[in-house]
Amino acid sequence: MKAQLFAKGCDSMDKLQSVFKQFDENGNGILEKLEFNEMLTKMGIFLSTQELRTIYDNFDLNHDGGISYTELSHVIRNVVSDNRMSIIMNVFNQLTHGEPSIHVDILKKQYNAAAHPRVVARHLTEAAQWEYFCNGMAKHQLDNGFLTLEGFIEYYLDASCMLPADKDQWFQQAICSVWSINNANGGADTRSADYVSTARIN
Numbered sequence: 001m002k003a004q005l006f007a008k009g010c011d012s013m014d015k016l017q018s019v020f021k022q023f024d025e026n027g028n029g030i031l032e033k034l035e036f037n038e039m040l041t042k043m044g045i046f047l048s049t050q051e052l053r054t055i056y057d058n059f060d061l062n063h064d065g066g067i068s069y070t071e072l073s074h075v076i077r078n079v080v081s082d083n084r085m086s087i088i089m090n091v092f093n094q095l096t097h098g099e100p101s102i103h104v105d106i107l108k109k110q111y112n113a114a115a116h117p118r119v120v121a122r123h124l125t126e127a128a129q130w131e132y133f134c135n136g137m138a139k140h141q142l143d144n145g146f147l148t149l150e151g152f153i154e155y156y157l158d159a160s161c162m163l164p165a166d167k168d169q170w171f172q173q174a175i176c177s178v179w180s181i182n183n184a185n186g187g188a189d190t191r192s193a194d195y196v197s198t199a200r201i202n
Contacts (some may be wrong), residue, residue: 001040001043001045001073001076001166002079002162002163002164003164003166004043004044004045005019005043005076005162005175006162006163006164008043010162011091011130011162011163012162013073013077013158014160014184015162016072016073016076016161016162017069018074019039019153021027022071023036023039023179027066029068030066030067030068031067031072032065032066033052033056036052036056036067037052037060038146040052040055041191046078050079058075058096059071059072059075061075061120067150075162076162077157077161078157079131079183080157080160080165081165081168083159083168084165084171085153085188087171087175087184088152088153088156088175089149089153089171090177091152091175091176091181091184092152092153094179094181094184095107095179096112099159100148100149101142101146101147101148101149102146102147103145103146103147104137104138104141104145104147105145107137107147108133108134108137110179110180111130111133111178111179112177112179112180113126113127113129113133113176113178114126114198115177115178115180116129116177116178117170117173117174117177118149118174118175120177133178134161136155136158137155139155139158140152140154141157156175161190169179170182
């Protein structure tokens, strides 16, 4: 489902919320089964009655017979590959030199928004990427201005939540580029991987 959303240009939490509102036809803040099925159909996902029931139940976390935006985003956001999680943790460890936390001001000095592949590919301005980064840090930092591994993971779950699992190479390129890290997982350097825009994915 995440791949189909991404292919339709839904590559951020804001766009996911817009998709949700588009198919919430009665505006009650809940995707009922017919609305959910319509959303899937528009994305090219055609399910049998049993398949629809199974998937719908997976998203209906509180089992109240409807899918809220919170439930939809929670399920999509928290589906992350082991490889991507390993990349996030390894980068944090390199940035902190093994310490459990790091001050956000230090991270801001190290972060290079201009090197982000979306900026390089001119899909986003440097200023917009920098603003996204700063807002994300503010959201997940502790009251004392420090960021823990948990906060770093939460930031990158937000940042990559709509990126399909098969785009982990691009994810590694993005995270290595902005932090000027050659290698995030002990494998080959992937900084030269091509940026994959939503318009190029079928």
